[in-house]
Amino acid sequence: MTSAFAAGLPDVRACLIVSRDGLSLGSHPAGEESRALSVWGRVQELGDVERGFAVVGDELWVFCRRGPYAALAIAGASSRAGVVLDRLDQMALVAEEDRLRKEGLRAAGPEPPRRGRLSLHRERATSRPDREVEPVIMAEPAEPLDVVEMVEATDDPATPERDGMEVDPVALAREFAGLLPADADDKE
Known part of the structure; x- marks a missing residue:
């Protein structure tokens, strides 16, 4: 790429393309690489620097940066600085496009491991548990008192006083x- 650049312009003495780290990726002529690196x-x-001369x-000295x-x-x-700078920009653009194309062709890396998936159909356990679980038997609840009976029960002075933080259902x-509307009792 650098040799094609140098061949297209008269009076170009050296051409160099470097990575982001400043490492030489190519030069023309090869004997001028060390001198071009010292100029860089x-x-x-x-x-x-982004671009200039x-x-x-x-x-x-004409220089430009494009991507990495x-x-x-x-x-x-x-030499005409604008012409050399334009051609240098084109060379850097071609190098960047080539890198992007190669990255696109690269196979994707291995997928990170995933967590185990649960089966849609659970297998039924064929073995019995080691210890037997005793069933809990609940007593049937008593019939709730009528609202009127609850009110009459609260009139009894023997009812213990409730703490101010508790909710008194009778109150x-x-x-x-x-x-409640008077006709609501008739409809029920």
Whole structure:
């Protein structure tokens, strides 16, 4: 990719593409890789650069970053910086698209283990439990008193006084007895 870039523009002396970590991924010509890496290091001393160019002595340094890749071209000072920068951007775009395409083709990793699933049809237990569970027998409840009988029972002074926090069902019956319509008893 870097050799195609350098071949398409006159007066390009070196071309380099690096990873996010600054590791060389490709260069042209191969003999200029160490020099191009040192130029890239000097450009990085400026800070986190996105794209631009600088004329240093008789050279034009053009650089850009796209996604996880950065590219650098070293050309003669007479080269057109805009043209070189545009081609450098295109090279970085092609590298990023190629990486995304390869990631899409990669097989998905193994699925994380899942919890066990319960069966839709439970198996019936054929074995008996170790100890026998005794059935609980409940006594039948007594017939509830009529509301009037409950009211009369509360008039008895022998009834113990209730704590202020407890609910007295008889007092509630007295309170709400007047709220029921008179014909409601006839319909029931």
